[in-house]
Amino acid sequence: MSEIVQTAVLLHLPRNKKIDIEFENITYSVPNGRKAKKHVLKGVSGKLKSGELTAIMGPSGAGKTSLLNILTGFQSSGMKGTIKSNGRKNGSDQYKKESCYILQDDQLVPYFTVSEIMNMSANLKLGSNVSDKSKEFIIDDILDTLGLSSCKDTRCGQLSGGQKKRLSIALELVNNPPIMFLDEPTTGLDSSSSLHCISMLKALARGGRTIVCTIHQPSATIYEMFDHVYVMAEGHCIYKGSSKNTLPYLSTVGLSCPEYHNPADYLLEVASGEYGNLTDHLAKTANDLNWRGVCALPRLEIQEELTMDENGNKPVERNMAVTYISPTEWNKFLVLLNRSFLQLYRDWTVTHLKVILHTIIGIVIGLFYFNIGNDASKTISNFGYLLVTCAYLCYTSIMPAVLRFPSELPVLKKERFNNWYKLKTYYAAFMVADIPIQMLFCACYTTISYFMSSQPCEWDRFIMFLAICCLLTITAESAGIFLGTLVNPINGTFLGAISVAFMLSLAGFLVFLTHMSKPFYILSHISYLRYALQGLVYSVYGHGRATIPCPEDILYCHYTTPDVFLKEIGMANVDYWFCIGMLCCVIVFLRLLAYCTLKKRLSSN
Numbered sequence: 001m002s003e004i005v006q007t008a009v010l011l012h013l014p015r016n017k018k019i020d021i022e023f024e025n026i027t028y029s030v031p032n033g034r035k036a037k038k039h040v041l042k043g044v045s046g047k048l049k050s051g052e053l054t055a056i057m058g059p060s061g062a063g064k065t066s067l068l069n070i071l072t073g074f075q076s077s078g079m080k081g082t083i084k085s086n087g088r089k090n091g092s093d094q095y096k097k098e099s100c101y102i103l104q105d106d107q108l109v110p111y112f113t114v115s116e117i118m119n120m121s122a123n124l125k126l127g128s129n130v131s132d133k134s135k136e137f138i139i140d141d142i143l144d145t146l147g148l149s150s151c152k153d154t155r156c157g158q159l160s161g162g163q164k165k166r167l168s169i170a171l172e173l174v175n176n177p178p179i180m181f182l183d184e185p186t187t188g189l190d191s192s193s194s195l196h197c198i199s200m201l202k203a204l205a206r207g208g209r210t211i212v213c214t215i216h217q218p219s220a221t222i223y224e225m226f227d228h229v230y231v232m233a234e235g236h237c238i239y240k241g242s243s244k245n246t247l248p249y250l251s252t253v254g255l256s257c258p259e260y261h262n263p264a265d266y267l268l269e270v271a272s273g274e275y276g277n278l279t280d281h282l283a284k285t286a287n288d289l290n291w292r293g294v295c296a297l298p299r300l301e302i303q304e305e306l307t308m309d310e311n312g313n314k315p316v317e318r319n320m321a322v323t324y325i326s327p328t329e330w331n332k333f334l335v336l337l338n339r340s341f342l343q344l345y346r347d348w349t350v351t352h353l354k355v356i357l358h359t360i361i362g363i364v365i366g367l368f369y370f371n372i373g374n375d376a377s378k379t380i381s382n383f384g385y386l387l388v389t390c391a392y393l394c395y396t397s398i399m400p401a402v403l404r405f406p407s408e409l410p411v412l413k414k415e416r417f418n419n420w421y422k423l424k425t426y427y428a429a430f431m432v433a434d435i436p437i438q439m440l441f442c443a444c445y446t447t448i449s450y451f452m453s454s455q456p457c458e459w460d461r462f463i464m465f466l467a468i469c470c471l472l473t474i475t476a477e478s479a480g481i482f483l484g485t486l487v488n489p490i491n492g493t494f495l496g497a498i499s500v501a502f503m504l505s506l507a508g509f510l511v512f513l514t515h516m517s518k519p520f521y522i523l524s525h526i527s528y529l530r531y532a533l534q535g536l537v538y539s540v541y542g543h544g545r546a547t548i549p550c551p552e553d554i555l556y557c558h559y560t561t562p563d564v565f566l567k568e569i570g571m572a573n574v575d576y577w578f579c580i581g582m583l584c585c586v587i588v589f590l591r592l593l594a595y596c597t598l599k600k601r602l603s604s605n
């Protein structure tokens, strides 16, 4: 512990950045049934001071997480009351910039190493006034302080629970926030890791930060380490004061803790009503501010001087009142783009496996429709190849996309809330990284199946064919992303499958466009698969294609002239560029829609 406290000297806050938080009469209600409301917080007040480590405690359902969510700004609807920082009423943007919220689950991308993820955090949070060398220094400083230097090259997925928790904290420390909120930082950790974690938080608090965490059942040693405990029961505060004053406080209301009993456990037993319903009485006595006492340990007095590197240079003005300039959104976009590519490369199930599968399926479909493209007696079967291509590309793009955002949502939510980047920057980087990968998958399947099935060996036709396949892949993926951001994954996959089946039936193969009844013909205009199929048909049979050879052993081939075939299936007047345009419009429309649903989903808790 002493080692941690010592190294944390480097992580202290400049004096002018220290922030005290005061909250008054906070109420929070949630809908409960048709008309009734459940009152989760019933007018709680308190003060969270800089340089102190505060624990919010209480039995399950007491309202700890609700209070934390409100203090962080994570939850704003349904609450009333005031929250002030340094006496000023909170302007939410500034307050959010000054604080960070570390959620209970460590949302870390498992494919990045500790060092990589720290660099990403630094590049997303620290702007042009911090040089690369300084960023390196800051990262080393934080990793040293949190005891993570030895696992710099370990991937996040391979870290222990305690290391993950410390890394989550390290990532937020990069821009030295004055306020840190943590939801149950010790949950899932063994007793020694819990002790390590809390002692580290205490050291960070001693650097001048306001650190607030919820905690379930701390051991007596851990409980003593808190400067301030805020105990809740049934939406009320039943004790706010120093951990050391707990027993004297309880004795004033006639409760005496048995000898050798953990005061934290006893307090929780009282809060749970094991000694009678004392909540209302304790809620009144808890307003006495005398139990707060003074901070037991003196705050670390740190000289505000520059930290020198080994050459005597001043690598970073970390200990000065430096205001870090946030990087431009363009720079953040580049960092996120790089991160997306790295993630795609590292997650072999996403890229490598899919390239292999698309290649194999391309060969299988190629064998299934082998040599039929240049045979006038098999034109209908070749039309079948075009439809199978549409259906295959559609299904293989829409289903993974439905699951994509739900799996990334927790990381995205955490990083966006902690001001790492704006959603539009993330979304743009995601699209720019993802679209070429989708085109690669599509090209693997299309190139192999196109040539194996003996479609016209003309480069312009092949490029036209490939362009439609790529656009269809991206369209289907857009539809999947939209569904994935709109509903849960189970409903998303169900709706995705149904929507493809619906689009497919209106595409113009299962029922030719010439055979469709008027209402369904009109309805078919909303099917993006119709434009894709028409585009593929035009690439293969339109564009002035010459007659198709009829095998010598066959007496009569009805579709020797491509125009006859196009007329019969109702695609004689297909405009290739119109199909391309329609697919592009659907992509833009669905991507914008998905952005809106994603934004809405992120803002709802």
Ligand SMILES: Nc1ncnc2c1ncn2[C@@H]1O[C@H](COP(=O)(O)OP(=O)(O)OP(=O)(O)O)[C@@H](O)[C@H]1O
Residues within 6 Å of the ligand: 030, 031, 038, 040, 058, 059, 060, 061, 062, 063, 064, 065, 066, 067
């Ligand atoms: N959005 C919500 N809708 C309905 N009920 C809610 C909502 N948020 C909180 N509650 C209810 O409010 C009460 C307090 O919840 P909260 O999560 O704050 O408790 P907690 O003290 O953090 O519990 P735990 O320690 O089990 O996490 C619970 O009964 C919970 O069901």
